[in-house]
Amino acid sequence: MSENTVFETDRPVFPFTAIIGQDEMKLALILNVIDPKIGGVMIMGDRGTGKSTTVRALVDLLPQIEVVANDPFNSHPSDPELMSQEVKEKILNQQPLEVLQTKINMVDLPLGATEDRVCGTIDIEKALTEGVKAFEPGLLAKANRGILYVDEVNLLDDHLVDVLLDSAASGWNTVEREGISISHPARFILVGSGNPEEGELRPQLLDRFGMHAEIRTVKDYQTRVSIVLQRLEFDESPKDFRKLYQEKQEELTKRIAEARERVKSVKLVDDYYSIISSICSDLDIDGLRGDLVTNRAAKALCAFEGREIVEEQDLIRIMPLCLRHRLRKDPLETIDSGEKIQQILEKYF
The missing domain is CATH 1.10.8.80 (Magnesium chelatase subunit I, C-Terminal domain)
Structure with missing residues (x-):
């Protein structure tokens, strides 16, 4: 494993390659990582079918990308469409940029998040007294060039869903307040999951998701037993369980990275x-x-x-x-x- 690859984490995540079944959901997620312009995935299915587990397991597989160091927007060092205004100004002024290799980021959007938390806020007082655009980046900034995951997306406020889908479609987030406007790149893969019993998304919102995976509860008792035993083993010793799948995880990460180029x-x-x-x-x-x-x-x-x-x-x-x-x-x-x-x-x- 390369020095930059972080396999062990503070909170061990269930390995993606260990997940039994749910091939449709896994394929949709992988294809969106290969080509983010597909437009994200909506995963709908019964409770307890591993939707959140699978999405969070994707983190281990995400390949590395180049980002500008100390930039809150994960700016690309050479693509103007994926860099913040500050980075563009540095390039125009021929200032040197420190570039880092980091894993593609995944951001969880909590259900109770406010629009300010999602889009970011402008400090009006600082802007008026110091004459600078004081911007506090939100979750959309953090998710730029990464994945934004919304669990129970069908319970999210419609206004916030509109904001997310507009940003995902345009690749930009604009915050306006008291005549001050700030824009930054917000290109991310939007992944939503939900239970159809708790309400459907409006058709015009569903259409904005590139792909749609339907998840069903496993009926075969042998498969159910395998999944239960596997989960119990992971809960007992997460690090040891992850080591069993380390080689498969690295192989799949390499395959995804090669596919992104191919x-x-x-x-x-x-x-x-x-x-x-x-x-x-x-x-x-x-x-x-x-x-x-x-x-x-x-x-x-x-x-x-x-x-x-x-x-x-x-x-x-x-x-x-x-x-x-x-x-x-x-x-x-x-x-x-x-x-x-x-x-x-x-x-x-």
Whole structure:
């Protein structure tokens, strides 16, 4: 393991590679790390199905990135779209930048968070008396170039959800108060989880998530026993349990890092562009987000599997994840959204 890789943490996290089942959720999370422009993941499922455990387990797998030292926004040292105004000014003034290698950050958004805590605040008194833009960064600043995780996102105040989705879509967060305006980059992978029994998200908000994973409670008793024994073993001795999966964790981290580079050169043949858009049209999906997300996710899956040309099987695997939450809900229909997509896929493939 490299010197920069931190495997042991103060609060041991369950290893991602030890999680049994829930392949759909794990794949969606990995693909978003490979290509953050997919637009995040909405994970909906029953209570106690490991949604939060899986998302937090992702932290160990996140590859390292270059950031400007002592910058609260995790600014990129060379990409203007991912750097704060202060860093841009330093570059314009030809001041040297100290660059560090650090793991991609993951930020938890607590349910009771206020808008100030999320977006940041401007110290008006300091701005008026000292003439400087005194900005106290919020969670969006900390999550820049990382992952923002919202557990029970369907219980979050609609106004805050709008703020999060707007920032995720634009890549910027703007705070305005008393005529003073401050903007900073806020490009993050938005991951939300929730239990459908506690309420659904509005369709226009669901559409803003790139992918949607549905989690079901495991029914097979042998699998349930395996999961229970595994969890008891982890709770008994977390560090020893993590050591058993250390090699697998490092292999998957390396695979993700390589895929992040490879995805830039992955090709999608022209026929597949037509097929993707035809399927979205047949499913009567509003807007073009479904088409765009499917294209990106197919390339990310192809890169993750070490290939450079998207295959038919890639589309079949990722289209239900990218499209099921965008279908219009018809109360008179008895067919499940996943089955509806499968029927359309069988028509084309």
